[in-house]
Amino acid sequence: MARLALLGGPKTRSIPFPPHPVLDERERKAVLSVLESGRLSTFVAAPGKHFLGGEKIREFEQLFADYHKVQYAVAFNSATAALHAAVVACGVQPGEEVVTTPYTFTSTATSALMANAVPVFADVDAETFNISPDAIEERISPLTKAITPVHLFGAPADMDRIMQIAKKHGLKVIEDCAQAPGARYRGKLVGTIGDCGVFSFTENKNITSGEGGMLITNDERIADVARLVRNHGEAVVANQPRTYSSSILGWNYRMTEIDAAIGIEQFKKMDQFNQTRNRLAKKLISSLSNMDWLAPQRIPPEDYSAFYVVAFRYDEQKIGIPRKKFVDALNAEGIPFGAGYVKPLYYSPIYHENRPFIYRHYRGAADYSPGVCPVAERLHFRELIMTLVCRPPATESDIDDIVSAVGKIIENKHELEAYNP
Ligand SMILES: Cc1ncc(COP(=O)(O)O)c(C=O)c1O
The missing domain is CATH 3.40.640.10 (Type I PLP-dependent aspartate aminotransferase-like (Major domain))
Structure with missing residues (x-):
């Protein structure tokens, strides 16, 4: 019997995260x-x-x-x-x-x-x-x-x-x-x-x-x-x-x-919403801090983030699970996470075949070739994972579900060998 929801086991969470925005x-x-x-x-x-x-x-x-x-x-x-x-x-x-x-x-x-x-x-x-x-x-x-x-x-x-x-x-x-x-x-x-x-x-x-x-x-x-x-x-x-x-x-x-x-x-x-975001995001980040294959977005201690998103760098080598498999497994557990954010913008067709904008008198050398921003590419295509759910009206117990799901995937990671998307 599989334990991971991705392989037919029970989901960590079967109800959706609370709906956003908060309107009253x-x-x-x-x-x-x-x-x-x-x-x-x-x-x-x-x-x-x-x-x-x-x-x-x-x-x-x-x-x-x-x-x-x-x-x-x-x-x-x-x-x-x-x-x-x-x-x-x-x-x-x-x-x-x-x-x-x-x-x-x-x-x-x-x-x-x-x-x-x-x-x-x-x-x-x-x-x-x-x-x-x-x-x-x-x-x-x-x-x-x-x-x-x-x-x-x-x-x-x-x-x-x-x-x-x-x-x-x-x-x-x-x-x-x-x-x-x-x-x-x-x-x-x-x-x-x-x-x-x-x-x-x-x-x-x-x-x-x-x-x-x-x-x-x-x-x-x-x-x-x-x-x-x-x-x-x-x-x-x-x-x-x-x-x-x-x-x-x-x-x-x-x-x-x-x-x-x-x-x-x-x-x-807004300030109250942001405080909730900070509380939930920090709880998630600290609960996952023992996982050395996850590095949260670095926010200098003197800065205050509005935590629109909580994002991590995922180290596939260290954990030994391809990023896509991990994110698919989390989603199957009922936890919304994404692999990557927006493809680096110069990959959009608008910067290539469509180019409706090219100003005919442009004298510069803007470069939209793949590879021009290698760090953004590495983050997007290989490392970044992110979630939007650390926001009101979610509570600490919603965050506990994320942490449990991650723990469950790690404990049962051998099951993922049978999953080949
Ligand atoms: C960084 C950034 N800039 C600009 C926008 C555009 O905002 P709007 O949808 O209000 O036009 C967004 C919205 O998704 C955004 O995330």
């Missing part, structure tokens, strides 16, 4: 109050305030700015939209380059393409999984205009070194904080260190508004241009008739009042 009466009431107000998007309907959005949007922005102690927060309908606006607002011109990590979500890089600029990929650090400052330096060219570090899985990138490099070369820094709201780098909230920071509120993020994004900055010009990009390039001036005239190329990246109302309620709970 507060979000419900907030949505109803917007419906009752009759204003779903004041951008269009209220005289005098079109450009800045409705009441809920402005309240959400103010809360976000106050929390981060920055002057400006601009809400968007996604982080992708906010990243694109950030690239434009940072003055990146067609054919210029933005250096970023290949180990991230697609729009960290495509936001440059949307401005006819060119992403250039710099490798990541093998232990923190975040962009390596040394690799950034190697990629700087006369065309480089900005750096977009990502605080991957909630853990801050090495911002001191990144800011030094930016200063030395006169570059803008756009922090992609989509996975890290409330995270701190050496005591400083992420998003407040670079020229601007961008957050995401899509459904599986630390806080959600359904869909949504936020850009924060202390630079008035970045805030103004970001608002223009959000609003068809059209600045509607308070108490003056609308001109329907666009100053710059803009889209409709506006958040709705309902999204903002949900975002406000979620934002009020």
Whole structure:
């Protein structure tokens, strides 16, 4: 009789992990109050305030700015939209380059393409999984205009070194904080260190508004241009008739009042959500610390991660089980884990056969060949395993199930010899 669920034995866990996001009466009431107000998007309907959005949007922005102690927060309908606006607002011109990590979500890089600029990929650090400052330096060219570090899985990138490099070369820094709201780098909230920071509120993020994004900055010009990009390039001036005239190329990246109302309620709970994430993630990491074939993402002790994801380097040689077999076995036990994250972005067809973006006057040498970022490749194709489940409303007993399942697989690893996917 097999013991492992993968081979027909009983599952460690037969019920799903608790559903996320956590929504309660507060979000419900907030949505109803917007419906009752009759204003779903004041951008269009209220005289005098079109450009800045409705009441809920402005309240959400103010809360976000106050929390981060920055002057400006601009809400968007996604982080992708906010990243694109950030690239434009940072003055990146067609054919210029933005250096970023290949180990991230697609729009960290495509936001440059949307401005006819060119992403250039710099490798990541093998232990923190975040962009390596040394690799950034190697990629700087006369065309480089900005750096977009990502605080991957909630853990801050090495911002001191990144800011030094930016200063030395006169570059803008756009922090992609989509996975890290409330995270701190050496005591400083992420998003407040670079020229601007961008957050995401899509459904599986630390806080959600359904869909949504936020850009924060202390630079008035970045805030103004970001608002223009959000609003068809059209600045509607308070108490003056609308001109329907666009100053710059803009889209409709506006958040709705309902999204903002949900975002406000979620934002009020963000610190508490992050504390739960930290508690659960640290419990998982410490419970697995005797397994020398698993190395958690390195988070320097002076930093605070938002633990969007808990990720480990898996050492196939040491444990003697191929990564895929191990992850399949965990999944079969009822424990959601993934092998790898997003394939290093330069593997996407968009950087090869489709290439819709190639700016015909581009004079640089961006390289999208396999092998350009070997550490990211090794992590993705061979080493990284990760889970999203250390988040509210999960509890310690949910984490105990993960630890039991890992222990069970190790005890019965001989059974996996019969499993050949
Ligand atoms: C690192 C990173 N950047 C950008 C985004 C894009 O966010 P959104 O889905 O809000 O556009 C995501 C979301 O998955 C992300 O993880």
